[in-house]
Amino acid sequence: MDRREALSRVALILGGTVIGANIFLEGCKPADKKVMTGLDFQPEDIAYLDEIADTILPTTAASPGAKAAAVGTFMTVMVKDSYEEKDQKIFTEGMQKLQTACKKKNDKDFMACTPQQRHALLVDLDKEQKDYGKGKKKEDPEHYFRMMKELTLLGYFTSEIGSTKALRYVESPGKYDGCVPYKKGDKAWAT
Amino acid sequence: MADNVYDAIVVGSGISGGWAAKELTEKGLKVLLLERGRNLEHVKDYVNATKGLWEFPHRGGRTQEMINNYPVLKRDYPLNETNLDFWVNDKDCPYTEKKRFDWYRGYQVGGRSLMWGRQSYRWSPMDFEANAKDGIAIDWPLRYNEVAPWYDYVEKFAGISGNKDGLPQLPDGQFLPPMEMNCVEKDVAARIKSHFKGQRLMTIGRVANITVAHQGRTACQYRNKCWLGCPFGAYFSTQSSTLPAAMKTGNLTLRPFSIVKKVLYDKDKKRATGVEVLDAETNQTYEFKSKIVFLCASSFNSTWVLFNSATDVWPGGLGSSSGELGHNVMDHHFRCGAGGTVEGFDDKYFYGRRANGIYIPRFRNVNGDKRDYIRGFGYQGGASRQGWKRDVAEMSIGGEYKDALTEPGDWTIGMTAFGEILPYHENSISLDKDKKDKWGLPVLSMDCEIKANETKMRKDMMEDAKEMLEAAGVKNVSTYDNLYTMGMGIHEMGTARMGKDPKTSVLNRNNQVWDAPNVFVTDGACMVSAACQNPSLTYMALTARAAEFAVNELKKQNI
Numbered sequence: 001m002d003r004r005e006a007l008s009r010v011a012l013i014l015g016g017t018v019i020g021a022n023i024f025l026e027g028c029k030p031a032d033k034k035v036m037t038g039l040d041f042q043p044e045d046i047a048y049l050d051e052i053a054d055t056i057l058p059t060t061a062a063s064p065g066a067k068a069a070a071v072g073t074f075m076t077v078m079v080k081d082s083y084e085e086k087d088q089k090i091f092t093e094g095m096q097k098l099q100t101a102c103k104k105k106n107d108k109d110f111m112a113c114t115p116q117q118r119h120a121l122l123v124d125l126d127k128e129q130k131d132y133g134k135g136k137k138k139e140d141p142e143h144y145f146r147m148m149k150e151l152t153l154l155g156y157f158t159s160e161i162g163s164t165k166a167l168r169y170v171e172s173p174g175k176y177d178g179c180v181p182y183k184k185g186d187k188a189w190a191t
Numbered sequence: 192m193a194d195n196v197y198d199a200i201v202v203g204s205g206i207s208g209g210w211a212a213k214e215l216t217e218k219g220l221k222v223l224l225l226e227r228g229r230n231l232e233h234v235k236d237y238v239n240a241t242k243g244l245w246e247f248p249h250r251g252g253r254t255q256e257m258i259n260n261y262p263v264l265k266r267d268y269p270l271n272e273t274n275l276d277f278w279v280n281d282k283d284c285p286y287t288e289k290k291r292f293d294w295y296r297g298y299q300v301g302g303r304s305l306m307w308g309r310q311s312y313r314w315s316p317m318d319f320e321a322n323a324k325d326g327i328a329i330d331w332p333l334r335y336n337e338v339a340p341w342y343d344y345v346e347k348f349a350g351i352s353g354n355k356d357g358l359p360q361l362p363d364g365q366f367l368p369p370m371e372m373n374c375v376e377k378d379v380a381a382r383i384k385s386h387f388k389g390q391r392l393m394t395i396g397r398v399a400n401i402t403v404a405h406q407g408r409t410a411c412q413y414r415n416k417c418w419l420g421c422p423f424g425a426y427f428s429t430q431s432s433t434l435p436a437a438m439k440t441g442n443l444t445l446r447p448f449s450i451v452k453k454v455l456y457d458k459d460k461k462r463a464t465g466v467e468v469l470d471a472e473t474n475q476t477y478e479f480k481s482k483i484v485f486l487c488a489s490s491f492n493s494t495w496v497l498f499n500s501a502t503d504v505w506p507g508g509l510g511s512s513s514g515e516l517g518h519n520v521m522d523h524h525f526r527c528g529a530g531g532t533v534e535g536f537d538d539k540y541f542y543g544r545r546a547n548g549i550y551i552p553r554f555r556n557v558n559g560d561k562r563d564y565i566r567g568f569g570y571q572g573g574a575s576r577q578g579w580k581r582d583v584a585e586m587s588i589g590g591e592y593k594d595a596l597t598e599p600g601d602w603t604i605g606m607t608a609f610g611e612i613l614p615y616h617e618n619s620i621s622l623d624k625d626k627k628d629k630w631g632l633p634v635l636s637m638d639c640e641i642k643a644n645e646t647k648m649r650k651d652m653m654e655d656a657k658e659m660l661e662a663a664g665v666k667n668v669s670t671y672d673n674l675y676t677m678g679m680g681i682h683e684m685g686t687a688r689m690g691k692d693p694k695t696s697v698l699n700r701n702n703q704v705w706d707a708p709n710v711f712v713t714d715g716a717c718m719v720s721a722a723c724q725n726p727s728l729t730y731m732a733l734t735a736r737a738a739e740f741a742v743n744e745l746k747k748q749n750i
Contacts, residue, residue, distance in 0.1 A: 123588060159245045163243060178541050179377075189599075191244060
């Protein structure tokens with residue numbers, strides 16, 4: 001992404017936040033605090049995040065889901081390396097909160113739930129984060145489920161599976177055609 | 192010839208230095224090209240050029256470690272995971288900000304020619320006459336007709352694709368076939384043209400990407416990964432273009448890791464005799480001798496070298512006798528404009544990733560238009576269809592949501608204005624001798640800001656964009672001003688301006704330092720005003736022009 005592209009992204013921000021774009025463009029906050037190193041995600045954490053991601057973006061007839069693209073692992077990498085300490089805390093506490101919400105709603109662990117139960121829970125949480133976002137001031141803390149959703153979208157659609165199976169990707173297009181026919185159902189270009 | 196003696200020394204290997212090296216070697220001079228950073232070989236060292244985003248652990252984004260390590264770069268888009276090695280290490284190379292100044296540098300062979308935006312526009316007769324007409328700063332010592340043949344010359348070699356638009360404020364050049372506007376851009380362009388009766392024009396960007404094979408280089412493959420280095424050599428850079436030409440002559444010696452500390456000056460002969468170099472790896476100091484020196488180290492670093500040279504004669508450095516060395520810093524102010532959505536093209540898409548956008552040439556304060564500020568601005572932008580980052584408001588999560596995001600969304604169009612900044616004497620850089628870089632060398636201190644003329648212009652920069660988009664039928668048009676700080680344009684100019692009078696300028700009309708005529712400064716430092724066009728093409732033209740002049744003067748034994 002060079003400047004021209006950075007600018008065109010600005011143009012895309014119309015009447016809504018661009019999910020996932022903040023890590024590209026909003027690194028301007030002072031971040032002199034030590035990077036947190038105590039984030040020790042275990043294989044079961046990754047499996048749990050994989051299932052959350054796969055509930056947000058499941059396998060469909062058209063393409064594999066987020067778990068196939070290893071989005072759980074991607075989330076842990078981003079939280080460890082790219083998040084500020086306060087956001088790391090929100091995310092890890094959010095993993096607990098999601099579990100608590102699940103027990104309250106379904107009376108069992110998220111991992112033990114059926115896909116339908118998981119879906120219903122995350123629909124609730126997505127509504128919760130959207131409602132929270134409406135009254136949110138810029139300096140207010142982010143909602144943990146928004147983080148999970150953003151990271152899932154970013155992780156999936158920039159993965160090899162997301163780029164080449166869910167979207168279309170041609171490494172070297174060789175030409176530019178500014179006007180080709182499009183019919184509903186044709187996939188978007190990756191990047 | 193002894194090992195350390197050359198006909199010419201060129202300091203800096205970016206766009207200007209690459210051109211100086213090419214021109215001087217092709218005219219038969221033995222040239223030493225000095226670069227303060229590492230060598231970076233064409234193709235071989237473009238290590239990320241063919242990677243998919245998924246091959247980057249953070250998918251091209253930034254980590255907290257990067258943010259901590261790059262206190263300047265993090266301020267805008269340059270800090271990213273894909274070409275981090277092309278940008279300067281901010282901590283090794285600090286500077287002082289009396290006022291905030293964003294300085295985005297590339298210290299390696301090729302300099303910023305590797306990552307530049309490649310937009311390439313001529314200046315017009317109006318731009319060279321502007322200072323005289325407005326009675327500000329000093330007049331350019333040159334006029335368009337003197338530079339035009341050199342624009343022709345550098346365009347033919349560099350390869351600029353573009354459309355001939357026949358505008359007096361943006362002269363046409365020696366273009367390769369233009370890239371194509373997409374269907375939405377064509378529609379918006381037609382509506383703007385008709386609504387404003389031809390007084391405003393949207394055209395395709397003129398860009399240093401070659402649209403057909405050119406000079407042994409492969410045509411653009413529309414990958415839009417230019418700033419990772421192009422394995423096809425499809426855009427102009429030192430590596431793809433000027434360096435191989437200079438190497439071919441057998442007259443070039445390239446020395447990376449060579450920080451030029453000063454120009455060596457013989458006060459009896461009133462001539463430079465060479466340069467003193469600090470080896471960035473060994474910290475050893477060397478002297479290299481030459482008949483002429485070309486300073487092409489980027490605007491501020493060329494002036495830094497002058498500040499540190501001949502201080503026994505002039506305490507302010509070589510070229511400081513006018514009192515203008517370090518002054519009149521310019522850039523282009525931008526980051527404001529407008530965008531919106533376009534309806535009626537849902538059955539249209541595009542193929543390929545075009546590394547170029549649209550351009551709207553300046554229309555303010557030209558053709559009889561008169562505003563409450565002087566000079567003007569142009570727009571860059573483009574239309575595209577939204578991808579997965581759009582919010583699908585009515586959907587939450589799940590399979591339908593996912594499949595919806597795999598389809599393109601609405602067409603959007605946006606434009607950002609790039610405006611002229613006037614040359615204010617008080618906008619200046621100086622040496623901060625209390626702060627040292629990694630090599631113990633004094634650093635620069637920046638004291639620059641935009642003023643009333645620019646602030647007034649910014650209102651039009653937003654509102655005119657809105658007006659044009661709305662006139663073109665674009666919906667949901669919103670304006671934005673993401674605020675601008677000097678330097679963000681990465682078009683820093685001035686600090687050693689040309690002129691007609693040694694009392695008010697550092698360089699004469701041939702880019703010679705008045706106080707040392709065998710020293711030439713041909714990068715952005717020489718600029719007398721900034722216009723609103725991207726400046727690199729003008730540096731190329733002025734460098735090639737000065738190189739020919741220098742060689743002729745050498746032949747005549749005038750220098």
